[in-house]
Amino acid sequence: MSDLSFLNQIPDPVSDAGSRGVARPLPTPGGNPPTREASRRRRMVAVGVSLAWLCAHLLVYGVRQDFGQLPAGYIAAQVVLPIAFGACCLLVALAPGKLGLGLGVGLVGAMAVLGPLSYWVLALGLPAPHPPVAGKLTFWLGSLLCLDITLSWAAAPLLLVALATRRAFPTQAVGRSALLGAALGLLSGGAINLHCPNVNPWHLVAGHGVPVAAAALVGALLVVRWTRA
Numbered sequence: 482m483s484d485l486s487f488l489n490q491i492p493d494p495v496s497d498a499g500s501r502g503v504a505r506p507l508p509t510p511g512g513n514p515p516t517r518e519a520s521r522r523r524r525m526v527a528v529g530v531s532l533a534w535l536c537a538h539l540l541v542y543g544v545r546q547d548f549g550q551l552p553a554g555y556i557a558a559q560v561v562l563p564i565a566f567g568a569c570c571l572l573v574a575l576a577p578g579k580l581g582l583g584l585g586v587g588l589v590g591a592m593a594v595l596g597p598l599s600y601w602v603l604a605l606g607l608p609a610p611h612p613p614v615a616g617k618l619t620f621w622l623g624s625l626l627c628l629d630i631t632l633s634w635a636a637a638p639l640l641l642v643a644l645a646t647r648r649a650f651p652t653q654a655v656g657r658s659a660l661l662g663a664a665l666g667l668l669s670g671g672a673i674n675l676h677c678p679n680v681n682p683w684h685l686v687a688g689h690g691v692p693v694a695a696a697a698l699v700g701a702l703l704v705v706r707w708t709r710a
Contacts, residue, residue, distance in 0.1 A: 520645075520646075520649060523644075523645035523646075524575060524642070524645045524646065526645065527638075527641040527642045527644070527645035527646075528571070528642070530638075530641055531637070531638030531641055531642065531665065531668075532668075534634070534637055534638055535634055535638070535668060535669065535672045538634055538672070539672055539675060539676060542630070542676045543676065544675055544676065545675065545676055545677060545678040546678060547610075547611070547678050548675070550610070550611070551610050552610055554607075555607060555610045558603050558607050559603065559604075559607070559671070559674040559685075560671050560674050560675055561671070562599075562603065562671075563599075563600055563603075563667045563668070563670050563671035563674070563693075564667065564668055564671035564672075566596060566599060566667055567596070567663070567664045567665065567666070567667030567668040567670075567671065568664070568668075569592070570592050570593070570596050570660050570661075570663050570664035570667065571660075571661065571664035571665075573588060573589060573592055573660060574589070574657045574658075574660035574661045574664060575646070575649075575657075583650065583652055583653050583657055586653055586656065589653050589656040589657055589660055590656050592660055592663070593656055593659040593660045593663050593697060593701075596660070596663035596664070596666070596667055596693065596697065597663060597666065597667075597690065597693045597694040597697055600667060600670055600689070600690045600693050601686050601690045604682050604685035604686050604689070604690055605682045605683075605685075605686060607682075609680040609681070609682065610680055611680060613679065613680055613681045613684075614678070614679075620681070620683070620684065620687075621687075623679060623684060623688065624684050624687040624688035625688070626688070627673060627677050627679070627684070627688030627689055628687070628688050628689075628691055628692055630673060630676075631666075631669050631670060631673045631688070631689055631692035631693075632669075632692045632695065632696075634669040634672060634673065635662075635665045635666050635668070635669035635692060635696045638665045638668070638669075639661065639662055639665045639696060639699065639700065639704065642661055642665065642704075643658075643661070643704040643707045643708060644707065646661070646707070646708045647707045647708065648707070648708070648709070648710045649708055649710065650705075650708045650709060650710055651710040654705050654708055654709035654710070655701050655705050656701075657708065658700040658701055658704040658705035658708045658709075659697045659698070659700045659701035659705075660697075660700070661700045661704060661708070662696040662697040662698065662699050662700025662701065662704060663693065663696060663697040663700065665696055666692055666693035666694070666695070666696030666697060667693055669692065669693075669696070670689050670690065670692065670693045673688075673689050674689060677689070
């Protein structure tokens with residue numbers, strides 16, 4: 482058998498490996514994750530726009546008329562502490578930790594629960610700075626109005642932060658996403674306390690505190706779909 486030309490039709494496994502896709506890496510579903518620098522820029526922009534969003538709404542709605550008569554301790558507990566705790570929750574949720582896997586699951590879970598809970602405890606535990614003023618709205622209508630405002634203040638920032646942290650959590654995605662929601666809920670809760678003059682503790686729980694817990698639940702159930710790596 483002298484004609485060996487048929488051997489030229491046999492493909493070379495080495496030279497044709499790339500063309501046949503043998504050595505090509507499999508594509509990552511949803512595209513490759515952003516670089517660390519790009520992620521940092523996105524998060525800074527999202528946080529900056531979120532703060533601008535809250536400040537703009539506070540300017541439109543106005544600061545409560547009794548602000549000058551409030552004790553410093555009441556302002557610290559109802560405004561400063563929720564905002565400060567919200568900032569801490571945001572930092573813990575976004576902290577890379579060891580090997581970029583986030584901080585401990587106990588810390589993340591505890592802060593996700595303590596965020597809304599601390600808001601309710603402060604609302605019910607502090608004495609009112611002055612007797613509640615009877616308004617035109619009933620308790621439930623007034624609480625529903627504040628609940629709607631607080632949720633709207635938290636919704637847009639939560640969406641921005643969710644998009645900025647897309648596929649950023651390889652572990653503890655549910656807890657860290659809940660912490661994102663709690664953080665932005667606390668920031669909105671502190672902002673609404675700057676606007677709403679109602680000092681009734683149960684109004685603070687129903688109208689201002691429920692949205693904080695709702696934001697944490699939205700983070701755990703919905704935002705996690707974006708943030709899970």
